Amino acid sequence: MGRVVLVTGVARYLGGQLARILSQDPAVDQVLGVDVVPPKVNLPGMQFVRADIRNTVVHMGVIATPRQAGGRATMKEINVIGTMQLLAACQRTPSVKALVVKSTASVYGSGPKAPALFTEEMQPRHAPRSGWAKDSVEVEGYVRGFARRRPDVAVTTLRFANFIGPGIDTAMTTYFSLPVIPTVLGFDARLQFIHEDDGLEFVKRAVLGSYPGTFNVSGNDILMLSQAIRRTGHKRVALPEFLFTPFGRNISRAGLIDFTTEQVAFASFLARREVSVA
């Protein structure tokens, strides 16, 4: 029997692209897609296909953009409760032999007490306290629990740097497409990126091969935020930190960009970000 892969989060860009790529691959017999469709409906998590022929589960369903998800509460519901239910189902399914989870390098947090570079085994010094990054920390916790209870399943956790590319729409791409890009005065973040196609290639290889463990996935080298903005050719405006949050909150309230309060903290995070992965 060939490979049957279940992909969560297929209604969103990366999940959908991955499902498309995998279904075209001769090594994969069948791809099952799962998502909360339409995403804005407040469903209590994921829907599950009761088909015990699947042997690989790819969890792409952790969402970073609350506006697209239909609010922070829904986002947390999908991210955390959805993961718990998915893992619960996997644990009951003996045919599951591999689990690939999309996570983020944001789980390392960011702050002045953090080392400049994080390797996979290092513990965060400033654990993220809100939003998507915190969800991802919790998701990884449940995934570790699952790995303990089902030692026969090869669990791969991929901690991605910021996705960037022509197709993907994230808070990061929104931020960089602003005509005037606000930054925090006196801080210049170090940023790492990964192209969406490279990221998908990684997930594909993790699905088709067997690479149990946790991996940081990022492009080589880093860009400074100021440098990245110069390369976009956009204007940069440096705001003092105390003005940054109210400013961000107002443009987000006006519906201009997909920033919630903690996504503004994101921009502030972004602008002061000191985490990169090795």
Next chain:
Amino acid sequence: MPNAKIIPIHGEEPIVPRLVDDLEPDVFARLREFWEFVQSRLAGDYSVDDLGFDPEFNDKVLMALVRPLYKSWFRVEASGLENIPDAAGALVVANHSGVIALDAVMTQVALLDEHPVHRHLRMLGSDLVFQSPFLGEIARKAGHTLACHPDAERLLSDGEIVGVWPEGYKGIGKPFAERYKLQRFGRGGFVAAALRTKTPIIPTAIVGAEETYPMIANATVVARLLGLPYFPITPTFPLLGPLGLLPLPSKWFIHFGEPIPTDQYPDNAADDPMLVFNLTDQVREQIQQTLYRLLLQRSSVFG
């Protein structure tokens, strides 16, 4: 005088245009170079390393700003540069003083300008540096990072010269009366980092920095209000306002001492606290002795 030699005013080789010709290629080349530099900076067309070190910005802008201080103001005399390897990693450990850590910056200039292969000094700083606006940003661009094991060991095993000032705030914030008396050397974390990466320790003594801002008192209440480790009162600061920020033009000496090798110890030597303490003491003692020797040699503070 019919025999007098006639010097033509408008001869075949006019003097002024020739001067311009001589200057032209050089001046224009330099202007073009400068313009290209500005253009590439504005386009974001440069690279930084994983820690955010921007060598171009550091060498062409930051170091150019502090070099006059090194050359003309403190007239730094650096010695023992032969103790710094050309390619391999090493840990420079030095005494710390002078309220705003100018000693660290001058050591950086010394290694860049006076070492035969112009080595960059990658310093390990406190978290307070990296949480401060501007200061943290500039420190990263100048190649420095947080004093923590992962970063220190990464830099050392990459063959970088790493600088550490184990006295920390106890050193730069100490009163003038205690000048050139080394404070406690932290917890010896720097020795552990050197042991793990088997890189030599270079005990370095800096004389002159302790007289730049003679700190006669510490306004602890103000320091606490501002969240600073100390708030210095010097004869000129805050009495003279911004003018009080000007460092006194003391004459400086920086001596990079005999390396202390760490590669003869077993692999798990860093986990032996006694060895770490002993090595820490050895480094501290060597710096203290060099300080006394340099102090005896100098004729006066402002030499």
